[in-house]
Amino acid sequence: MSGPRHDVPVLHPLVPPVLDWFDGAARDLPWRAPDRTPWGVLVSEVMLQQTPVVRVEPVWRRWMARWPTPADLAEESTAEVLRAWDRLGYPRRALRLQQCARAVVEDHGGELPRTEAELLALPGIGTYTAAAVMAFAYGRRAVVVDTNVRRVLSRTLAGEALPPPSLSRAELRDAGAVVPDDDAQASRWNAAVMELGALVCTARSPRCDACPVAAQCAWRLAGRPADALAHVRRRQPWHGTDRQVRGRIMAALRAADHPVPDDVLADLVAGGTARGGTPVDDTQLHRCLAGLLDDGLVEVADGHHRLPR
Numbered sequence: 442m443s444g445p446r447h448d449v450p451v452l453h454p455l456v457p458p459v460l461d462w463f464d465g466a467a468r469d470l471p472w473r474a475p476d477r478t479p480w481g482v483l484v485s486e487v488m489l490q491q492t493p494v495v496r497v498e499p500v501w502r503r504w505m506a507r508w509p510t511p512a513d514l515a516e517e518s519t520a521e522v523l524r525a526w527d528r529l530g531y532p533r534r535a536l537r538l539q540q541c542a543r544a545v546v547e548d549h550g551g552e553l554p555r556t557e558a559e560l561l562a563l564p565g566i567g568t569y570t571a572a573a574v575m576a577f578a579y580g581r582r583a584v585v586v587d588t589n590v591r592r593v594l595s596r597t598l599a600g601e602a603l604p605p606p607s608l609s610r611a612e613l614r615d616a617g618a619v620v621p622d623d624d625a626q627a628s629r630w631n632a633a634v635m636e637l638g639a640l641v642c643t644a645r646s647p648r649c650d651a652c653p654v655a656a657q658c659a660w661r662l663a664g665r666p667a668d669a670l671a672h673v674r675r676r677q678p679w680h681g682t683d684r685q686v687r688g689r690i691m692a693a694l695r696a697a698d699h700p701v702p703d704d705v706l707a708d709l710v711a712g713g714t715a716r717g718g719t720p721v722d723d724t725q726l727h728r729c730l731a732g733l734l735d736d737g738l739v740e741v742a743d744g745h746h747r748l749p750r
């Protein structure tokens with residue numbers, strides 16, 4: 442007769458092959474190094490939210506060398522912080538990161554808190570970032586769902602080419618059901634499935650022949666059907682958009698030593714009309730400037746613009 446069975450947590454079938462694959466494929470990124478700090482992990486997650494690894498890595502290295510702790514960042518001038526953010530885009534993230542650093546100093550003695558609830562109470566920290574910090578900084582079980590994870594799970598579990606335009610409750614529930622119970626395995630799974638989405642199960646050309654879960658992927662087994670929601674996905678244009686003009690205004694002000702008058706700014710944003718740059722329509726320029734003022738990314742005094750001090 443066999444003895445009583447001990448309850449061994451059962452792993453979802455996707456987990457073992459993805460963890461094995463990750464053992465050999467994980468990129469050597471500085472925010473994964475053994476000497477990383479929780480604050481360094483948080484900074485990386487904020488930078489990576491809308492910017493690819495290849496652009497984030499050099500900025501993250503310079504940033505962490507200059508401001509290794511929340512206290513260092515909290516004390517810096519906002520203009521310097523925005524300059525160091527450089528071309529990562531969506532610079533409101535830099536402002537929020539500095540506000541977060543100041544809150545960590547004021548409310549937590551300069552140490553990043555260790556619970557999800559306390560992290561969520563910090564400026565600029567949403568559900569995703571709090572979960573990612575719990576997993577990658579503290580090695581705790583969390584359900585970390587970014588665009589890479591959503592894509593892998595929509596293909597493997599749901600048989601869909603791409604996830605729906607916005608994150609649904611059903612996706613969160615399904616993602617949570619795959620995450621192992623054990624803290625260490627869960628933390629590693631989160632990093633591994635994210636990496637699989639970034640390196641193998643990419644949006645445009647998934648490499649199913651190199652994929653560790655090809656044999657159980659519903660989308661591949663169904664013959665890789667076309668994206669059923671292609672007609673509702675908005676392509677985000679770039680050239681000539683307000684986002685592009687805002688980026689050019691920020692680039693001009695980052696490069697300026699002094700406050701910049703209106704007409705000079707228009708020329709800088711155009712890339713120098715005398716040198717063949719493209720003029721920007723006045724209405725668009727002023728709309729974009731007003732938006733940057735509202736966001737606290739630009740200050741104006743006597744018709745001169747500058748980064749906030």
Ligand code: SF4
Nearest residue numbers: 642647649652655658
């Ligand atoms: S088999 Fe292809 S589509 Fe499925 S998870 Fe792997 S890379 Fe993605």
